[in-house]
Amino acid sequence: MSRGTVPELLERNEITELQQWLAEHQPHEIADEIARADELGAVLLFRLLGKDEALTVFEELDPPDQQKVLSGLRDHSFRELVEAMDPDDRVRLLGESPAKFAHRVLAGLSPPERATTAALLGYPEGSVGRFMTPETVTIRQYMTVSQALDRVHDRGADAETVYTLLIVDDQRHFIGTVSLRDLVLGSAGQRVSEFAETDAPRVKATDDAEDAARLMQDANLLDLPVVDSEDRVLGLLTIDDAVDLIEAADSEDIARQAAATPWSGHYMSASVLQLARSRIVWLLLLIVAATLTVNVLQFFESTLEEVTTLALFVPLLIGTGGNAGAQAATASVRALAVGEVRTGDILRVAWRECRVGLTLGLALAAIGMVLGTVFVHVRVAATLAVSLIAVCAWAAMIGASMPLLAKRAGIDPAVISTPLVTTLVDATGLIIYFLVARAFLGL
Structure with a gap:
């Protein structure tokens, strides 16, 4: 058994123990430790791996972590590794490198x-063409099963996947x-x-990758x-790349909904400055937006001077309204x-x-x-109750509508973040509260 965690073994430069740890763990676990390590540690771990496992x-x-590893390799190892990569990877x-x-x-x-x-880099950024694999096996519809399997046997080793086979005509039309x-x-x-799925879904190489x-x-x-504008086969978008695309899109949405700039890379390997930089811009914008609340209170x-007890319930009201709006916005996104x-x-x-x-x-x-009845009196309690009803309805309606309006305007809906x-x-909840107070309390 290894003595200590991987960071501790790296710090002590325990090569034998590190080799033993690597031999006992799966590739995805090793990759996670490499992502967590700094550049020197990542390269050391990687160099201790066998060629195939590496x-x-x-x-x-x-x-970002692939770049971290490659930056520390000598030219021969560097070339060997990038040559072995799948074209789409x-x-x-x-796309993410300087x-x-x-x-x-x-x-x-x-x-x-x-x-x-x-050729793949020639497609627009964010398009399916950038993520598809051109390394596929194509067959003709007039082939027999035996002939098709022979073709898979001959060309399958050079293809990224053979689970889905593309049927094309002599001009490679799908x-x-x-x-x-x-x-x-x-x-x-x-x-x-006899087995062909002629109505199988397909996308153009210029279509949005996340949508695909x-x-x-x-x-x-x-x-x-994946086909071109003339329906000629170009490649396949595979399930592993689709999962990565969805994960990246969801991570970006989560970051934007939390009022932060999306960034790539492992959280544990990111510097404090990098994390702070991803959040500061939105916090500054939200400070400016929060002045609306200050202006409402001043107005x-x-x-408030006439009925000071109204101030007791301001945090409760705006907190509830904000939470209701955030829930609706998250559901809408x-x-x-x-x-x-x-x-x-x-509208629906x-x-x-x-x-x-x-x-x-x-x-x-x-x-x-x-x-309200316990802490003050019935009229203020009624003001609070009616305000809660109005504010929750308003907040849920606004929170759900804003991402849809953003999408229609061509803006990423996740930009309409929960804090925003x-x-x-x-601000608007306070306006409702004080207007209800004026009506109920005769102010």
């Missing part, structure tokens, strides 16, 4: 691999797909056309064919991301959330009425 572990790393690495590093990667590739990589399972279970003399990944998720696909200062709502549903979503807010407000108003919705609802 490639497997390398493929488990995210691009290589393009993903280059120009100098990208040039070193391209210079270390053989001419065929460089040409394949350059005809359909067939699964390897169907061929293996079929009779040798049967035609491939969501399509795979919805349709339960292992691979998704209703005379109301999530529903948009998975395709459960569209921008055209904005707003009305639905308004009713949800009213329901929540009625339940909370009962509690507010009791609290909360800040807006705080």
Whole structure:
């Protein structure tokens, strides 16, 4: 058994113990420790791996961590590793690398691999073309099962996946797909056309990669064919890349909803300055937005002076309203991301959330009425109760509508973050509260 954690073993430079730890753990566990380590530690761990295992572990790393490892390797090892990468993984690495590093990667590739990589880099950023694998096996619909399996046997070693086989005509136009399972279970003399899925989903190389990944998720696909504008087969989007795309998109949404700038890389290897930089801009913007609340309080200062007990319930009211708005905004962003709502549903979503807010407000108003009666008197308690109903309905409606409006305007819905919705609802909730107070208390 290894003595101590990996960081401790690295600090003591216990090479034998590190080798033993690496031998006892799976590639994804090793990749996590490499991602956590600094550059020197990451390179040391990687160099202790065997050649075949090193490639497997390398493929488990995210691009920033791959770059960290490659930066510490000598030219021969560097070239050998980038040459062995799948083209789509290589393009993903280059897309997140500085120009100098990208040039070193391209210079270390053989001419065929460089040409394949350059072709994928030619597609727009964020498109399926950047994430697809061109290394596929294509077959003809007139082939027999035996002929198709022979083709898989001959060319499968050079393909990233053979589970989904693409059926094309002589000009590589897409005809359909067939699964390897169907061929293996079929009779040798049967035609491939008998198993072909001619209505299989496909996407264009210029389509949005996240949308394609969501399509795979919805349709339960292992691979998704990618074609050009003339319906010629270019490659496949594989399930592992689809999962990475969805994970990256969800991570970005979570960061934006928390009012932070998305960043890549392992949290434990990020510096304090890097983490602070990802959050400071939004905090500054929210400080500016929070001045709305200050202005509302100043405007209703005379109301507070006449009934000072109203101030007791300001934190409760704006906190409840902010939370209701945040819940609705989170639900709306999530529903948009998975395709459960569209921008055209904005009125239906707003009305639905308004009713949800009213329901929540009625339940909370009962509690507010009791609290208000205990701490002050019935009229202030009634003011609080009515305000809670109105604020919850308003907050839920606004929180759910803002991401949909952002999407329609071409803005990432996640930018309409929870703190931003909360800040807006705080200010407007106070206006509702003081207007209700004036009506109920005759101010």
